[in-house]
Amino acid sequence: MNYSARLTAVLTLETLQRHRRPGADVLDEICTREQVSSIDRNLAMNIVYGVLRQREYLSRLLQQFCRKPIRSLHPRLRLILLCGLYQLLFLDRMPPSAIINESVETVKEFGMAKPLQGLVNAVLRTCLREKPHLPGPAESGAAEPPVTNHPAWLVSRWQAHYGFETTRKICTINNTQPPLCLRITSAVDRNEYLRILNGAGIQASPGDMAPHSVLIWDYRGAIVDLPGYDRGHFVVQDxxxxxxxxxxxxxxxxxxxxxxxxxxxxxxxxxxxxxxxxxxxxxxxxxxxxxxxxxxxxxxxxxxxxxxxxxxxxxxxxxxxxxxxxxxxxxxxxxxxxxxxxxxxxxxxxxxxxxxxxxxxxxxxxxxxxxxxxxxxxxxxxxxxxxxxxxxxxxxxxxxxxxxxxxxxxxxxxxxxxxxxxxxxxxxxxxxxxxxxxxxxxxxxxxxx
Incomplete structure (x- = not known):
């Protein structure tokens, strides 16, 4: 079996449900074992982290689109649906038709029954049709009860320590994709390295707090592919x-x-x-x-x-x-x-x-x-x-x-x-x-x- 990005993402999420292990370690283990390409690995990581950041929000939408309680769905099928919903709602570089077709193919790859392929197709097409009218994560976060995408015990302890409004801000920030932060070493001047990055088509800016930091926005490649990696021009460091x-x-x-x-x-x-x-x-x-x-x-x-x-x-x-x-x-x-x-x-x-x-x-x-x-x-x-x-x-x-x-x-x-x-x-x-x-x-x- 050739491991696609979506199949890899589902298997990673499935493992994380059973074991308290770092997501990156689980993903890397699967990618190494199954020789997943670097392109598929990066997409799988995007999907895995996206589903984890938006799990509660996506689950509520999935329940809205399903005719049966989502807890009654096979756990693997539920993950396929969550991955598909995330891609339709948050990844704008992929055609929706390709996302739906690939999700159905993932059901086939797992050897699931044909009616389940139809279920995935129907749910995702319903999402696509309703997308313009759906509440976004920010609106859901302001609803009552709010969708925080965090476990209740953690939200409660933060509210006790930091108050309701600060907790809401923390949860909102945690549900977004962070920039990649680098510390520029003494091997190169920070402004020169920014020129190198921007010349390579990589959107970057000086960090706003640390004097030798650079923030790279929406980077989806491998760290080793950044300019100057082999020459020690930077270290990944917040x-x-x-x-x-x-x-x-x-x-x-x-x-x-x-x-x-x-x-x-x-x-x-x-x-x-x-x-x-x-x-x-x-x-x-x-x-x-x-x-x-x-x-x-x-x-x-x-x-x-x-x-x-x-x-x-x-x-x-x-x-x-x-x-x-x-x-x-x-x-x-x-x-x-x-x-x-x-x-x-x-x-x-x-x-x-x-x-x-x-x-x-x-x-x-x-x-x-x-x-x-x-x-x-x-x-x-x-x-x-x-x-x-x-x-x-x-x-x-x-x-x-x-x-x-x-x-x-x-x-x-x-x-x-x-x-x-x-x-x-x-x-x-x-x-x-x-x-x-x-x-x-x-x-x-x-x-x-």
Whole structure:
């Protein structure tokens, strides 16, 4: 069987209903196994993420067009219909007739009965006919009860923390496709890189918050196909993460730096760029084998591998074995619930559970304590998450400070650009999701004496 984009999308969504796994990982696994083309892979990702972002809205419309309760439909058939509805309503580059025909073909590819092919054809043609009169996502979001496309427990907790109107804005933003955000490295000038992108027909603009950021709008290609990828001209990194790294300042090549949860290396590469000369030491700790491989590959691509020590261990293991000298600067981007990046990873909203947040906070506190053991006197430790949950952010800092009297939160106004000053809340960097930036949290701690 040749795996089309639509069949791949349905299989990915089907897997996500059974397993709490990242959508991109599931999709890549299927595409690699079945040798799905890069074009079909990109379309499948668009469909998968679109259905996840608009699941409640699409489900309500599907119920409107179906004569029977949609819960009685075969789960796979329901997914085929949701994918078809998403394409008809949100993807304007494909002819509607092709979307309907391909959806019917997907039913055939799965070996479903002929009457079900007719059902898919009828429902999608009804949608096409009624499309001019249907309420859009914004109208549905303002209805009573509103269509938020988020689980009720998450909406309720945000309303308790941030109020009704802010919660509505967060949900609305999360239901849209974000721009691709790059940090331009020291290998090229940002304005020059923008000229290169625009010359290649890629719509891009300077980031509005982080000084070295570029936003690419409606990009549907592969990251590796962007100009300058092989030459290390950019790193995929959100503006919020770029601003959080700036909390480590002032930067000096005389300092030893530790990235305690390095991931694929975006923050460490930014540290290397912000030091005028290679730092005294730059250590990247990443225990996950897959991310560790990508971490090393990114440094090699940016021609910076000679400046760093890679450690494929946990931060706890490093804390147990590291002896003086310690680090003057440490960045802990702790694993979290990810509720600040739901827009980019829409599967998070449906996979998270309320008790995940408590478990994350416990792990985050442990990582913060590990980092504290590795910090030199008068050194700076930045604790960060891509969560907007107070239990993972301010509450973790408060508990840590209650047990570590040599540490204190320090002022960060002078370290952030003027346009980012409004994101400082209670002395910490705490933007909520916006049109051009993720939700994030960063606290700058100093170890006294």
């Amino acid at each position: 503006q919020a993460a770029q601003l959080a790294v700036m909390l480590l300042g002032p930067f000096s090549s005389q300092y030893a730096y530790l990235d305690g949860c390095a991931g694929v290396g975006g923050k460490s590469l930014q540290v290397a760029d912000m030091c005028e000369e290679p730092p005294k030491e730059l250590m990247c700790v990443e225990p996950h084998p897959g991310r560790f491989h990508l971490l090393k590959a990114n440094f090699a691509r940016c021609q910076a591998a000679d400046t760093v020590t890679f450690v494929n261990k946990t931060l706890e293991e490093v804390a147990q074995t590291r002896h003086p000298p310690l680090f003057e600067r440490i960045f802990i981007d702790a694993p979290c619930s990810g509720t600040g990046i739901i827009r980019k990873q829409p599967d998070i909203r449906w996979h998270r559970r309320a008790d995940d947040i408590k478990r994350c906070a416990q792990r985050q506190l442990a990582l913060l304590k590990n980092g504290a053991e590795l910090l030199a006197s008068n050194g700076v430790l930045v604790y960060a998450t891509c969560s907007i949950e107070p239990e993972e952010n301010g509450a973790v800092i408060e508990r840590f400070l209650s047990e570590h009297d040599r540490f204190s939160v320090t002022d960060i106004h002078s370290l952030l650009p003027a346009v980012a000053q409004d994101f400082i809340v209670d002395g910490c960097f705490a933007p909520l999701p916006s049109t051009t930036m993720d939700g994030f949290f960063g606290a700058r701690l100093v170890k006294v004496g």
